[in-house]
Amino acid sequence: MKLSIVIPAYNEEKYLGKCLKAVFAEIEKTTHEVEVIVVDNASTDKTSDVAKTFPKVKLVYEPKKGLSQARHSGYLASNGDIIANVDSDSTIPPGWIEKVFAEFSKNSRLVALSGPYYYPEMPKLTNFFIHVYYAIGFLGHIINHHFLKVGAMLQGGNFILRRTALEKIGGYDTSIDFYGEDTDIAVRIQKVGLVKFVFGLKMYTSSRRFQGEGIFLTGIRYVINHFWVIIFKKPFTKKFKDIRIIEKSN
DSSP, rough: OOOEEEESSSOOOOTTTHHHHHHHHHHHTOOEEEEEEEEOOOOSSSSSHHHHHHHHHTEEOOOOOOOOOOOOOHHOOOOEEEEHHHHHHHOOOHHHHHHHHHHHHHHHEEEEOOOOEEEESHHHHHHHHHHHHHHHHHHIIIIIIIIOOOOOOOOOEEEEEEEHHHTTSSSOOOOOOSSEEEHHHHHHTSSSSSSOOTTOEEEEOOOOHHHHHHHHHHHHHHHHHHHHHHHSSOHHHHHHHOHHHHHHHH
């Protein structure tokens, strides 16, 4: 089994290097076959230059902006049996790759795997309440996936898909720019197999969107779009703020 790690990047010269260092540090520890693909999604900064400093990175250029578009381009350029979606402002923790292989190796019915985010920049109490948020979401996952068969929970930027299942559902919906892209995949892929959310498969990530837009408002947006995609098959929020602009203005 081969793993493809796809990392979409739009103007991410600030974070991409740290992300890639963590990925390759884990690759060095494993005996499994892993490829790393960075998708430069119409960047105007030095994102590609950062990616090129890592000789084993496969760099893909995608001129059409959009998170789903970038993920889809990375998927088309990959050849792994399982495809991990990792955001460029995230860092995988020790053991993450081994856990991914372990989960997919032990269950042939598993088509999608995901875990929670952890925000090192935020206070422990805030991360505790975020963990409670995930716990409530997990209950919804159990009901929606195992009983109602209408959806599942995937954390965008920390989810892995089986290639054969992704092919069956036609890949990513490139009409979705940001909000709801993970739920859309979950709704469609849960029809062909098991979707699993594992709290032990956490991912460290930046809290910049929470800091830029407010944690409560951002959380509400995610919840609304999650259920909107499940019920109406499309996201409620069509537009989103470029968090990089917010960062620069602060």
